[in-house]
Amino acid sequence: xxxxxxxxxxxxxxxxxxxxxxxxxxxxxxxxxxxxxxxxxxxxxxxxxxxxxxxxxxxxxxxxxxxxxxxxxxxxxxxxxxxxxxxxxxxxxxxxxxxxxxxxxxxxxxxxxxxxxxxxxxxxxxxxxxxxxxxxxxxxxxxxxxxxxxxxxxxxxxxxxxxxxxxxxxxxxxxxxxxxxxxxxxxxxxxxxxxxxxxxxxxxxxxxxxxxxxxxxxxxxxxxxxxxxxxxxxxxxxxxxxxxxxxxxxxxxxxxxxxxxxxxxxxxxxxxxxxxxxxxxxxxxxxxxxxxxxxxxxxxxxxxxxxxxxxxxxxxxxxxxxxxxxxxxxxxxxxxxxxxxxxxxxxxxxxxxxxxxxxxxxxxxxxxxxxxxxxxxxxxxxxxxxxxxxxxxxxxxxxxxxxxxxxxxxxxxxxxxxxxxxxxxxxxxxxxxxxxxxxxxxxxxxxxxxxxxxxxxxxxxxxxxxxxxxxxxxxxxxxxxxxxxxxxxxxxxxxxxxx
Numbered sequence: 001x002x003x004x005x006x007x008x009x010x011x012x013x014x015x016x017x018x019x020x021x022x023x024x025x026x027x028x029x030x031x032x033x034x035x036x037x038x039x040x041x042x043x044x045x046x047x048x049x050x051x052x053x054x055x056x057x058x059x060x061x062x063x064x065x066x067x068x069x070x071x072x073x074x075x076x077x078x079x080x081x082x083x084x085x086x087x088x089x090x091x092x093x094x095x096x097x098x099x100x101x102x103x104x105x106x107x108x109x110x111x112x113x114x115x116x117x118x119x120x121x122x123x124x125x126x127x128x129x130x131x132x133x134x135x136x137x138x139x140x141x142x143x144x145x146x147x148x149x150x151x152x153x154x155x156x157x158x159x160x161x162x163x164x165x166x167x168x169x170x171x172x173x174x175x176x177x178x179x180x181x182x183x184x185x186x187x188x189x190x191x192x193x194x195x196x197x198x199x200x201x202x203x204x205x206x207x208x209x210x211x212x213x214x215x216x217x218x219x220x221x222x223x224x225x226x227x228x229x230x231x232x233x234x235x236x237x238x239x240x241x242x243x244x245x246x247x248x249x250x251x252x253x254x255x256x257x258x259x260x261x262x263x264x265x266x267x268x269x270x271x272x273x274x275x276x277x278x279x280x281x282x283x284x285x286x287x288x289x290x291x292x293x294x295x296x297x298x299x300x301x302x303x304x305x306x307x308x309x310x311x312x313x314x315x316x317x318x319x320x321x322x323x324x325x326x327x328x329x330x331x332x333x334x335x336x337x338x339x340x341x342x343x344x345x346x347x348x349x350x351x352x353x354x355x356x357x358x359x360x361x362x363x364x365x366x367x368x369x370x371x372x373x374x375x376x377x378x379x380x381x382x383x384x385x386x387x388x389x390x391x392x393x394x395x396x397x398x399x400x401x402x403x404x405x406x407x408x409x410x411x412x413x414x415x416x417x418x419x420x421x422x423x424x425x426x427x428x429x430x431x432x433x434x435x436x437x438x439x440x441x442x443x444x445x446x447x448x449x450x451x452x453x454x455x456x457x458x459x460x461x462x463x464x465x466x467x468x469x470x471x472x473x474x475x476x477x478x479x480x481x482x483x484x485x486x487x488x489x490x491x492x493x494x495x496x497x498x499x
Contacts, residue, residue, distance in 0.1 A: 015076065017075070018075030018076045018080070019075075021073060021075040021076070021080050021082045022075070022076075022080065023064055024061050024064050024065045024068070024090065024132060025061075025129050025132050025133065027057065027060050027061040027064055028057060028058075028061050028125050028128050028129045028132070029129060030057070031053060031054065031056070031057025031058075031060070031061070031125050032057075032122050032125040032126055032129070034053050034057070035050045035053050035054050035057070035118065035121050035122040035125060036119075036122045038050040038053050038118060039116055039118030039119055039121075039122065043116065043118045047117075048105075049118075050117075050118035050121050050122070051101070051105045051118070051121055053121070054101050054121035054122075054124065054125060055098070055101060055102075057125060058094055058097050058098050058101065058125075058128070059098075061094065061128075062091070062094045062098075065087070065090055065091065065094065068082055068087055069084075069087055070084070071083075071087075072084070078138070078139060078200050078203070079137060079139040079141070079142045079200075080133070080136045080137060080139075080142070081136055081137065081138055082136065084339075085135075085267060085270070085271070085339065086132075086135050086136040086267070088343045088498065089135035089136075089263055089264060089267045089343075089346075090132050090135060090136075092263050092343075092346055092347055092350055093128065093131045093132060093135065093260055093263055093264065094128075095350060096256070096259050096260035096263065096350055096354065097124060097125075097127075097128045097131075097260065099255075099354050099358075099476060099480075100124060100252060100255060100256040100259075100260065100354075101121060101124055102472065102473075102476065103251070103252030103255055103256075103357070103358070103361065103473065103476075104117075104120055104121070104124070104250075104252045104253075105117075106252075106361075106471075106472050106473050107250055107251065107252045107361060107365075107473075119160070120157065120160065123153050123156050123157055123160075124153070124157075124256070126149065126153050127149070127150050127153035127154065127157075127256075127260075127261075129149065130145075130146045130147075130148075130149030130150040130153065131146070131150055131260060131261060131263070131264040132264075133145070133146040133149070134146035134147065134150065134264035134265070134267070134268060135263070135264040135267040135268070137268070138200055138201055138202040138271055138272075138275065139199055139200045139201075140189050140192065140193075140199040140200075140201060140225070141189070141199050143268055144182075144185065144186060144189060144228070146264070147182065147185070147228055147229075147232060148182060150232070150261055150264070151178045151182065151231075151232070154174070154178075154257060154261070155171070155174060155175045155178065157249070157253045157256070157257075158170065158171045158174050158245055158248070158249045158253060158257075159171035159172075159174075159175065161249065161250050161253070162248075166248055167248040167249070169244070169248070170244045170245045170247065170248030170249065171245075171248065171249075173241055173244055173245070174241050174244075174245045177231070177240065177241045178231055178241070181227050181228050181230070181231035181238065182228055182231075184224050184227040184228070185224060185225050185227050185228025185229075186228075187224055188220075188221045188222065188223070188224025188225040188227070188228075189221075189224075189225060191217065191220070191221035191224070192210070192218075192221045192222075192225065195209050195210060195212075195213035195217070195218060195221070196208075196209025196210060196213075197209060201271075201272055201275055201276070202271070202275040207275075207276070207279045207280075207281050210281050210283070211280060211281050211282070215282055218282075218283070219283070222283060229265055229268065229269060230294075232261050232262070232264075232265040233262060233265045233266065233269070233324050233327075233328075234262075234320070234321055234324055235294055235295075235298040235321070235324050235325065235328065236294070236297045236298045236301045236302075236321070236325075239298070239301070239302070239321045239324075242258075242317045242318075242320065242321060243314045243317040243318060245257065245317075246258060246313050246314065246316065246317035246320075247311055247313045247314050247317065247370075251313065251357055251360055251361040251364055251370075252357070252361065254313055254316075254317075254357060255353065255354055255357030255358070255361075258316065258317070258320040258353055258357070259349070259350055259353045259354060260350075262320075262324065262327070262349075263346055263350065266327050266328075266330075266331065266342070266346065269291075269328070269331055270331045270334045270335065270342060273287050273288075273291065273331055273332070273334070273335040274334065274335045277335050287335075288332055288335075288424075288426070288427075289426055291328050291329075291331055291332060292329075292332070292426045292427065292429070292430050293426075294325070294328060295325045295326070295328040295329045295430060295433075296325070296429060296430060296433045297325070298321060298322065298324055298325030298328065299322050299325030299326060299329075299433055299434065299437040300325075300433060300437060301321065301322075302318045302319065302320070302321030302322030302323070302324070302325060302437075303318070303319075303322040303437040303440045303441050303444075304440065305318045306318035306319050306322065306441070306444045307440065307443055307444050309372075309444070310371060310372055310373065311370050311371055311372070312360055312363075312370050312371070312372050313360065313370050315372070315444055315447075316353075316356060316357070316360070319396065319441065319444075319445075320353065322437060322441065323349055323353075323396075325437075326345075326408070326411065326434060326437075327342075327345065327346070327349065329411055329415060329430055329434060330342040330345050330346075330411045330414075332414070332415060332418060332427075332430075333411060333414030333415065333418070336414070336417075336418055338414045339498070340495055340498040341407075341410045341411060341414050343498045344406075344407055344410060344491070344494055344495055344498060345407040345408075345410070345411055347487075347494060348395070348403040348404055348406075348407040348484070348487065349407070351403070351480050351483055351484050351487075352392055352395050352396050352403075352404060352480075352484055354476075354480055355388070355392045355476075355477050355480035355481050355484065356389070356392050356393075356396070358473050358474070358476050358477030358480065359385055359388065359389040359392070359474075359477045361473050362385055362471055362473050362474050362477065363375065363382075363385065365471075365473075366382075372447050372448070372451055373451065375448065375451040375452045376451045376452070376455050376456070377451075377452070377455060377456045378452050379449070379452035379453035380453075382452075384474070384478065385474065385477075386448065386449065386452040386453065388477060388478055388481040389448050389452075389477075390448055390449040390452075390453075391481050391484065391485060392480075392481055392484060393445035393446070393448050393449070394445070395484045395485075395488065396441065396445055397438060397441050397442050397445050398438045398441075399442075400488065401485065401488045401489050402484050402485055402488040403483075403484045403485070403486075403487035403488040403491065404484070404488070405488055406487070406488055406491040408434075408438065411434070412431060412434060412435070415427055415430055415431055415434075416431060419431065
């Protein structure tokens with residue numbers, strides 16, 4: 001009995017000592033509850049109360065997060081890790097949440113929507129909690145809980161706005177596909193726990209358990225686990241849900257899904273690769289091979305299929321899939337001690353993607369269409385929008401003088417260094433395919449300036465809705481574009497502060 005009391009007391013003391021690691025997420029939890037309360041009570045009197053509570057919560061959580069810079073510790077029995085990796089990941093997640101919240105508010109500001117919009121802000125905060133946990137853990141159970149938390153929030157965001165059969169079908173497909181992937185991942189985790197008795201994939205006990213287990217069964221379990229991670233990253237062959245969902249969901253939701261969850265999923269993959277790569281575990285020798293092959297296939301599939309798209313949101317969906325492959329290439333550099341390169345490219349990708357969807361939303365509001373052909377001849381009427389949109393496209397391709405060029409150059413340089421030291425041909429193929437797909441992306445990103453500036457509308461001129469007020473979405477898009485160009489000319493402004 002005394003031993004039991006001692007264990008309980010020790011556990012409580014450990015949890016209390018771990019609470020400071022959770023203070024950022026605790027602030028998001030409080031904001032989540034306040035947002036729900038505002039939606040139920042105060043939105044009747046002030047419609048923007050839940051929106052402002054959400055914005056203040058994200059800002060407050062970010063300020064608290066700044067106090068964890070240069071802080072390294074583990075808590076909750078190794079389930080959470082606060083270090084520089086989790087710090088920078090949560091900084092970028094906060095940026096994505098902040099912009100996504102404004103996107104949602106602006107998108108529905110002038111629309112007659114029967115459902116309560118305030119519910120969406122609390123869902124975004126709940127997703128933020130899951131994403132933060134996702135990026136802070138090396139524990140499979142916590143990772144699974146975080147994935148499910150983010151997934152459920154994503155299902156609600158997509159399904160909440162279903163107004164026609166196409167959108168309802170996209171939401172249903174997303175939920176069913178995600179549920180199946182989660183079930184497969186959970187089964188894989190149960191196998192891994194049976195082999196190891198430990199779910200912390202960075203621990204020696206976990207690695208020893210995997211080494212002792214039959215290789216065939218371990219391989220099956222690992223592939224099952226990667227099913228869940230692949231769903232969040234939407235790498236091939238788990239990308240099938242992305243185009244329909246991105247097209248069917250409102251543009252702000254698409255912007256969120258294509259950007260913020262990928263930050264956390266990439267960090268989890270990077271932690272996993274780093275934990276396994278230097279161990280005697282047999283899969284450590286195959287980790288780079290697995291990541292490289294998935295990266296190559298994903299880059300090729302995403303960019304080649306994007307060539308045939310006529311809807312800008314579907315095109316960006318396949319572009320996002322292609323960039324997932326490139327982000328996985330950057331994981332290899334991260335595992336070899338070049339963490340700053342991965343984080344620089346994550347930041348650049350976040351800025352580029354959010355800017356792209358900001359302009360897509362502005363144009364959708366004015367034209368009522370997301371077809372690329374609807375942009376024909378509008379370059380002279382909307383010069384600021386299409387000039388900035390074209391610059392973002394240039395950055396997504398990876399051309400100077402943009403941050404996308406610097407990011408891709410750094411990733412290519414890191415892979416080339418690894419190829420020179422290791423001499424493995426797979427890294428050479430990774431470089432070739434990465435360069436080739438960047439060239440391929442030129443042809444579909446060039447559609448934006450091609451239709452807007454170089455083509456003229458032979459039919460009646462497109463009707464553009466007039467709005468005397470300055471669009472906040474346009475301002476955000478322009479600011480993000482300026483940052484993309486600024487970090488392309490002066491990349492040291494960011495790189496010097498990363499690791």
